[in-house]
Amino acid sequence: xxxxxxxxxxxxxxxxxxxxxxxxxxxxxxxxxxxxxxxxxxxxxxxxxxxxxxxxxxxxxxxxxxxxxxxxxxxxxxxxxxxxxxxxxxxxxxxxxxxxxxxxxxxxxxxxxxxxxxxxxxxxxxxxxxxxxxxxxxxxxxxxxxxxxxxxxxxxxxxxxxxxxxxxxxxxxxxxxxxxxxxxxxxxxxxxxxxxxxxxxxxxxxxxxxxxxxx
Ligand SMILES: [Ca+2]
Ligand SMILES: [Ca+2]
Numbered sequence: 001x002x003x004x005x006x007x008x009x010x011x012x013x014x015x016x017x018x019x020x021x022x023x024x025x026x027x028x029x030x031x032x033x034x035x036x037x038x039x040x041x042x043x044x045x046x047x048x049x050x051x052x053x054x055x056x057x058x059x060x061x062x063x064x065x066x067x068x069x070x071x072x073x074x075x076x077x078x079x080x081x082x083x084x085x086x087x088x089x090x091x092x093x094x095x096x097x098x099x100x101x102x103x104x105x106x107x108x109x110x111x112x113x114x115x116x117x118x119x120x121x122x123x124x125x126x127x128x129x130x131x132x133x134x135x136x137x138x139x140x141x142x143x144x145x146x147x148x149x150x151x152x153x154x155x156x157x158x159x160x161x162x163x164x165x166x167x168x169x170x171x172x173x174x175x176x177x178x179x180x181x182x183x184x185x186x187x188x189x190x191x192x193x194x195x196x197x198x199x200x201x202x203x204x205x206x207x208x209x210x211x212x213x214x215x
Contacts (some may be wrong), residue, residue: 006057007207012135018176018184022149023106026047028106028109028110028111028112028206029109030090030093030094030106030109030112031106031107031168032094032104032105032106032107032108033105033106033107034102034103034104034105034106035103035104035105035131036101036102037099037102038099038100038102041099041100041101041102042099042135043099043100044065044097044098044099045082045095045096045097045098045099045134045136045137046082046083046096047082047083047084047096048081048082048084049082049137049138050080050081050082050136050137051078051079051080051081051082051095051134051136051137051138052078052079052133052134052135052136052137052171052186053069053077053078053095053132053135054069054070054077054078054132054133054135054196055067055078055091055130055131056068056069056070056129056130056131057128057129057130057134058128058129058131059122059123059126059127059128059129060107060126060127060129061126061127065096066121066122066128067121069203070202070213076182076185077135079186079189079190082095082096083096086113088112088113089112089113089124090106090108090109090112090128090130090145091106091108093112094108094130094132095132095134098132098137099132099136099137099184100135100136100137101133101134102133102134102183103131103132103133103134104130104131104132104134105129105130105131105132106129106130106132107127107128107129108127108128108129108130109127110124110126110127110128113126113127113128114126114128135171136167136170136171137170138166138167138170147204147207149166150162150163150165150166152165153205156203156204157201157202157203157204158201158202158203158207159200159201160187160191160195161193163187163190163202164183164187167183167186167187167201168183190202194206194207
């Protein structure tokens with residue numbers, strides 16, 4: 001039984017769709033190497049967290065690069081929810097328990113990547129290597145606690161200003177200061193996916209749609 005998984009939350013830049021079999025035939029594991037650990041790690045990523053990261057993907061067999069988030073289109077870091085199938089399974093596993101600012105090398109067997117089929121850039125049965133740098137982790141972005149935290153004027157909807165303020169607080173826990181254009185790209189992406197009725201704010205109902213992504 002196969003199902004389609006989008007590698008990236010960013011549907012409008014999503015180029016990789018893949019069918020893979022979820023079965024009990026694999027005991028394969030993701031190999032995680034921590035390349036850099038920041039001195040302060042106030043929170044580690046866990047399932048359901050909103051992640052912001054750059055990652056470059058390589059084929060293990062010849063070291064060729066098949067994906068680079070830094071050079072793709074706008075080059076902004078990828079934004080996705082961890083552990084719910086918005087990235088390949090091996091990345092969901094390999095980016096768990098990670099700190100903002102941490103860098104990892106993650107080696108993913110085919111069964112937890114693009115499987116026997118591969119995709120347009122990944123040959124069948126490819127083991128993949130990802131170089132990952134995590135910029136930000138937002139705890140429980142789908143929780144109503146987080147919604148209330150973001151909803152500064154308590155009107156039960158999130159404006160772009162409110163989302164931006166929240167993101168800036170999250171990012172300042174990380175390593176790098178960002179300019180306005182950085183946030184504008186992310187906010188546009190968030191509203192594109194969450195503001196379903198296009199009124200320029202995210203209602204509690206629209207926000208809560210995320211709750212049903214759990215696998
Ligand atoms: Ca509000
Ligand atoms: Ca709305």
